Amino acid sequence: MSNRFNCIIIILVFNTFISLAQEKRGATIPWTTYEAEDMKTTGTIMGPKYGPYQVETESSGQKCVKLVAKGQFVEFTSNTNANSMVIRFSLPDSKNGNGTNSTLCLYANGKLIKNCKIRSNYAWLYGKYPFTNSPDAGVPRHFYDEVRIKDLKVRKGDLISIKREDQEGDDAGYSIIDLVNLEDIAPPLKAPVNSLSITDKAFMENGLTTDYTQALKNCIAKAVETGKSVWIPAGTFKITGDIVLPANLTIQGAGMWYSTLAGDETLYTNMNRRVRLTGDGSNIHLADFAIVGKLNYRKDNEPNDGIVGSYGTNSTISRIWIEHTKVGMWVENSQNLKITDCRMRNTMADGINFCVGMSQSTIKNCTTRGTGDDCFAIWPATFKAQNFSPGQNLIINCTAQLPFLANGAAIYGGESNKISNCLFVDISPGSAVLISTTFPTESKDKSINNNFSGTTVVENCDIKTSGGFDHEWDWRAAVEICVDKRSIAGINMRNLNIDNSLSNGLSVIAKNGDGQIGVLTNTTLQNINISNYGIGVKGRYGLYISNDAHGSLNVKRSNIREINNVSESFTIVQ
CATH class of the missing domain: 2.160.20.10 (Single-stranded right-handed beta-helix, Pectin lyase-like)
Incomplete structure (x- = not known):
């Protein structure tokens, strides 16, 4: 009897372990992150702020530290051994848009270990999309850049200080630190x-x-x-x-x-x-x-x-x-392509985009930070010949963070694509997950139509501080279904945790025009947990249906407070 009982316990523990392993969300991260606002500092902690065109909004956790005077610093105790570092920083732009220069000095236990020259010439964009480098256009974005430093010798327990210095050629009026990554890289x-x-x-x-x-x-x-x-x-x-x-x-x-x-x-x-x-x-x-x-x-x-x-x-x-x-x-016209363990940082547009003719391909365990468009996207466009029928692509165990435009992961059409076990954090200029018909997927002669088909799945994802202001679309929800002029059928969203949404938690919207109306059908939300929404703008909801939306939505076993359906042509079935 006792042996049978022990066997049952082992099976239960094993099954629990497997379940937990399967539920891991986001990429496996080999670095440790230290947030500047949590460090000891003689600078000024800025934020949180959630509106557009502000450096705080583009910061991790919408907070950062500003160092103005020479010798001001942030410092923290390392929790691990490390031999490399990434510093995410922001410097002011120059009046002509060519950027400024500064120096950060790294100390370990009070001893200088590295002088690090930084520049802002790869940051700062202005005006409306696709933007300009001229400050006169106003409405700035893309405040941050990063610097990689290797050949360090950091030991667990070391006190690491990052000090602002003024050296020859430095002309920046301040240095902002957002975060530091420490990593122990292999030879x-x-x-x-x-x-x-x-x-x-x-x-x-x-x-x-x-x-x-x-x-x-x-x-x-x-x-x-x-x-x-x-x-x-x-x-x-x-x-x-x-x-x-x-x-x-x-x-x-x-x-x-x-x-x-x-x-x-x-x-x-x-x-x-x-x-x-x-x-x-x-x-x-x-x-x-x-x-x-x-x-x-x-x-x-x-x-x-x-x-x-x-x-x-x-x-x-x-x-x-x-x-x-x-x-x-x-990438285009690829079948069974596997992209794994890659890092996209500070690009002007998308992190990774599966475009024309992408079939049965996978993006796995990849991370993005500071992209200038969708972190991960699947867009079955038709502007060139497609070699494979687009669909059945997978974005799995990925982490998207801090783009300065657009969304965490977006699917714009195709057959039975899937987003699974991902983590989306600080997606402040758009949605963490966007399912949308905004971009064209039909050939000019209408012989090819790659609009949504099969079942599009979004499952087992954690979404934090997302759903911000998109300059063309106003405030987006943390998760958004955009039925823009064309219909969408067959979406299954399940096991999503949506927390601290800047705007609505989840929404269905449309931009109908020229007699074109899209209808949402055969769509289910299951086990969706939405908490603490509207932290960036008032008057928002857990689930919002815009007045121009058409179709229906099934909601099962979900924790969604404040559902607001203002469309006479849309039905929510609970």
Whole structure:
């Protein structure tokens, strides 16, 4: 009897463990975050504020610390060993929009360990979308940038101080600190067997170069010819032109903290001289390096830089860090593409966008911060031929944080796409999750229509301090269904925790016009918990249905206070 009882207990504990493991939400984060407002400081704690065009709103937790005088600091005790650091900071812009400079000095237990020069030239945008760099346009956004620092020796219990200093060339009137990440990164990887290094003199013009564009091209060509892989060793390698990635290619780096493909700031205004890795085949594998662009403006008629193109079938993109590009990744015409463990930081537009012809592909365990458009997006557009029927894509175990425009994760059409087990935090300029027909998904000749079909699923997500002011759409809800001129059928939202929404918790809205009316059908909310909404703007609700919405919604076993349906053409079934 006792053995049977013990067996039952073990099974229950095992099942509980499995259940908890399955319910993990967000990416596995290898760093520890220290919020500036929680540190000891001689500066000024700012926030919280929740309205648009304010640095506090774009800050983590809508709070930050401002250091004005020389010697002002923030300091904290490290909870872990670490050898690298990220500081998220904001400096003022200059009157001409070219940015300012400052210095942050790092101390461990009172001893200076690093002088860190920072600039604001990759921050600050103004005016209406797609924005300008001119301060005269007003309504600023994109206040923050980040700096990566490695080769540190931080021990658990060390007192870490970050002090503002005024050194030669510094002209910033203040330094704002939002947060600090500490990470203990592994040593650099070694070159794989049967790999070719881009630093091999055989690939360089005259055996020596400071621009590795041609060397990388030559190395790729030889690797494809010989069946070997491309090796990017530790170091920073300047790239000033397009790199086309053919089928059956592997590019391996020493690690995202060690191997970097970097743009040339003096050439980056030329859209053809940027860091752009363009997929052009199947079975392409990219891993363990960083792409650092030099883009500080947005023009949508210019091609994307970062990782772009088609990756055919069965390609992988793993452990890539991308920043200061237009997008992190904008991929098309790929099936069974797996993007894992990547970091998108401070891009001018999307973090990762699955666009034309994306099928059965996955974004897993990726993080975004400071993107200038949707952190993660699925948009089955038709502006070029699609090789695969778009749908059945998955965004899973990802964390989206602090974009300065748009949403955490957005789905704009396609068949049976899914967002699962994700974490969305501080999505202040839009929705944490947006399901919308805003963008076109039908070909001009109407032979292809990639509007929503099957069942679109959003499940097992935690959503915090999201649902802010979108300049084109007013205040968005933390989770929003936008039935804009076209109908949506088949949405299943389940097991969502929505907390501290800046506006409404969840809403159904529409922008009907020209006789076009979209209708929402076959949509269910199940086990939705919404608490503490309207912290940024008054008069909001747990669930709101706008007056131009049409259709119906089923609500099951949910904790939603204050439901307000102001549409005569919409029905809520509880």
